[in-house]
Amino acid sequence: MICYWDGPAGYTYCCHENQSYTFAQTVDVADDANGSFKYQTGKTGTINFNNATFGDPIPGVSKKGYYKVSSTPTMVDDNASGWTYSGWTLYSDGLAYQGTAHGNNVSGNYGQYTFTGTSVNVYAWKGPDGGSVAIYIDGVSQGTFSETNSGGNLYKQRIFSTTGLANGSHTVKVQAANTGWTMVDYITCQ
Numbered sequence: 611m612i613c614y615w616d617g618p619a620g621y622t623y624c625c626h627e628n629q630s631y632t633f634a635q636t637v638d639v640a641d642d643a644n645g646s647f648k649y650q651t652g653k654t655g656t657i658n659f660n661n662a663t664f665g666d667p668i669p670g671v672s673k674k675g676y677y678k679v680s681s682t683p684t685m686v687d688d689n690a691s692g693w694t695y696s697g698w699t700l701y702s703d704g705l706a707y708q709g710t711a712h713g714n715n716v717s718g719n720y721g722q723y724t725f726t727g728t729s730v731n732v733y734a735w736k737g738p739d740g741g742s743v744a745i746y747i748d749g750v751s752q753g754t755f756s757e758t759n760s761g762g763n764l765y766k767q768r769i770f771s772t773t774g775l776a777n778g779s780h781t782v783k784v785q786a787a788n789t790g791w792t793m794v795d796y797i798t799c800q
Contacts, residue, residue: 617676618647625659627673632656635727635777636680636800643668647676652684654726683731683798686723688712695721698786698793703735705765706795711735713786713793720785725799729773730782733795737763741790745770746783754787766795 617623618640624631638651641664648664650657657663659675686692687708689700697719698712711734712721732745732755740757755769770784782799786792 617642617674621676621678623674624677625675627675628658628660629675630656630658631675631677633677633726634779636682636684637677638680638682640676642674642676644671652680652682654684680800683729683800684725684727685796685798686725687796688721688794693721693723695719703765705763706735707733707766708796711793711795713791715739715741715786715789715791717741717786717789719792720783721794722781722783723797724779724781725797726779727800728775728777730771730775730780730797730799731768732770732782732784732797733766734769734784734793735763735765735795736767736769737791739791741792742787743769743792743794744785744787746781746785747772747775748780749783757792758790 621640633654636654639653639657641648646667689710697716698721700712703711734757736757736759742754742756744754745752784794
């Protein structure tokens with residue numbers, strides 16, 4: 611016998627059809643129509659469990675919403691909404707993630723992004739004229755990290771990683787620490 615209140619394996623019930631649920635961390639969600647599930651992954655914030663969000667696979671059947679903490683990090687490109695920049699400019703680079711990056715060679719310029727979750731990774735380019743960046747989480751310095759590689763250009767390089775943050779909203783700030791070329795390409799968070 612199938613108990614439809616159980617939902618998919620590993621998921622937890624959160625609400626009935628036409629209700630919403632707010633998630634403080636990145637989750638995968640499932641909408642249940644009599645054991646027929648529609649999934650969405652890497653979601654944060656408020657999710658409406660309704661036909662507009664998930665479709666209506668079985669009209670007239672009451673549905674339920676389920677979630678689980680996402681095991682897939684959310685990728686946030688440097689050109690995504692939510693980033694704020696001071697001094698760093700957008701430029702095209704076909705080898706960067708999604709073909710763009712933000713940066714320049716002026717000390718003190720920065721980009722920052724507010725995310726919800728418990729971890730974040732920062733990715734950038736490294737090259738012969740690369741500088742160093744200072745990274746802050748919620749205004750607290752995490753140290754200075756090099757974007758230098760004397761052997762040539764390397765793209766999509768992880769320059770910083772942290773886990774174990776309190777579950778909730780955090781701001782990561784990537785700031786040029788000298789006049790070498792510095793940039794941010796993307797982050798991943800969950």
